[in-house]
Amino acid sequence: MPKFLVDNKEIEAKQGTTLLKACLDNEIYIPNLCYLEGIDPPSVSCRMCFVEIEGERQPVTSCSVLVKDDMVVKTDTPAVRQLQRTGLRLLLSVHHVDCKNCQANKKCELQRMAKFLKVGLKPKGLERHLREIEIDRSHPFLDYYPNRCVLCGKCVHVCREKNGQSALTFSKRGFDTVISFYGVRDLSTLECENCSACIDICPVGALALKVTGAEDPTTA
Amino acid sequence: MNDELTPEEKEALKDVASKLGSFEKQRGNLIPILQMVQEKLSYLPTQAIKVVSEHLEIFESEVYGVATFYNQFRFHPPGKHPIKVCLGTACHVRGGGIILENFERKLGIHYGQTTPDREFSIEKVACVGCCALAPVAIIDETVHGHMAPSKVEGLLMRIEIEKEMEERARIKDESCG
Known part of the structure; x- marks a missing residue:
């Protein structure tokens, strides 16, 4: 089993483990959003889990590095923190910050990272780019909040794991990218009603069970 | 959006369905298939996406995800x-975005969409090659240079009037003949 140093702490992990997982398992927190064991190759899309490894010229994403013997890793260097803070600020600039009315309040990955990295939830100096649609209600059992979504893709993955194919998909491109449920009118092959895999995995509460009964006050 | 297919489109869709047989059931064939569908139907209606997803045995959402990624669909x-x-550099600088917004507001649709009566559709393009006339809009085949928000309504009105005149001429012809 490879042994290596992370922040001067000796860690041991099984061959083939990603550096990120090894750190998280040993209670060394590295901010991350899109990493999920089983997504292979890792999507490396959130650009948050940077670390510095001795011998590398610049910080690298720890979810895409496998553990090696005698690695010397630093998770808390100015360069790493700057990348993470900028990444988080950019994520927050396209995020509708309304924690009080959000189901993920207090268990939100963005809140956790903001606290950890000491970044305000409403960062100054960046333009706000919110999508026009606040809630996508096209799914019979789920609601999707594009302005909360960080596009980590975990929901797409877990749905595919559970159902063989994913009812969720990325659609469009660039700033307009959203998760969409296109074509799920016929759910006979899917058990969305009894499966909340996508809701449970969402780090930011962008997916929620439909509010039944009383009219949702957030409806415009 | 008007989801109903016209009779011609229904025919074309049947044609599409019969042509699908010549494509192997491979994910890699998705884009060529979508291109074929769009060539036949000139757009990708929901019905066609369903047919394609059934042929390739993948979810409609996946077909949609791929199709929305590419500008050509x-x-x-x-x-x-x-x-x-036009939203090329010169037109952008001269306020092409405002012209686009005006068309969108007047017709009540966004770019990439079509009015429910299928009379107008709005697209944004990147440079049509006459930057000296910026901002530029093209309606049918006619280039309108030096566009201004105040011109938008007039241009649309003119098309309406032309249509009405044609209609009247036709009725007159019919009643005479």
Whole structure:
């Protein structure tokens, strides 16, 4: 089993483990959003889990590095923190910050990272780019909040794991990218009603069970 | 959006369905298939996406995800009078975005969409090659240079009037003949 140093702490992990997982398992927190064991190759899309490894010229994403013997890793260097803070600020600039009315309040990955990295939830100096649609209600059992979504893709993955194919998909491109449920009118092959895999995995509460009964006050 | 297919489109869709047989059931064939569908139907209606997903045995959402990624695929039928608003560098600087917004507001649709009566569709294009006339909009085949927000309504009105005149001429012809 490879042994290596992370922040001067000796860690041991099984061959083939990603550096990120090894750190998280040993209670060394590295901010991350899109990493999920089983997504292979890792999507490396959130650009948050940077670390510095001795011998590398610049910080690298720890979810895409496998553990090696005698690695010397630093998770808390100015360069790493700057990348993470900028990444988080950019994520927050396209995020509708309304924690009080959000189901993920207090268990939100963005809140956790903001606290950890000491970044305000409403960062100054960046333009706000919110999508026009606040809630996508096209799914019979789920609601999707594009302005909360960080596009980590975990929901797409877990749905595919559970159902063989994913009812969720990325659609469009660039700033307009959203998760969409296109074509799920016929759910006979899917058990969305009894499966909340996508809701449970969402780090930011962008997916929620439909509010039944009383009219949702957030409806415009 | 008007989801109903016209009779011609229904025919074309049947044609598409019969042509699908010549494509192997491989994910890699998705884009060539979508291109074939769009060539036949000139856009990708929901019905066609369903047919394609059934052929390849993948979810409709996945077909949609791929199709929305590429600029070449459209999801609304082209209007009888396509409006193309240039947003190339020169037009952008001269306020092309405002012109686009004006067309959108006047017709009540967004770019990439078509009015429910299929008369107009709006698209944004990147440079039509006459930057000296910026901002430029193309309606049908006619280039309108030095566009201004105040011109938008007039241009649309003119098309309406022309249509009415044709209609009147036709009725007159019929009653005479």
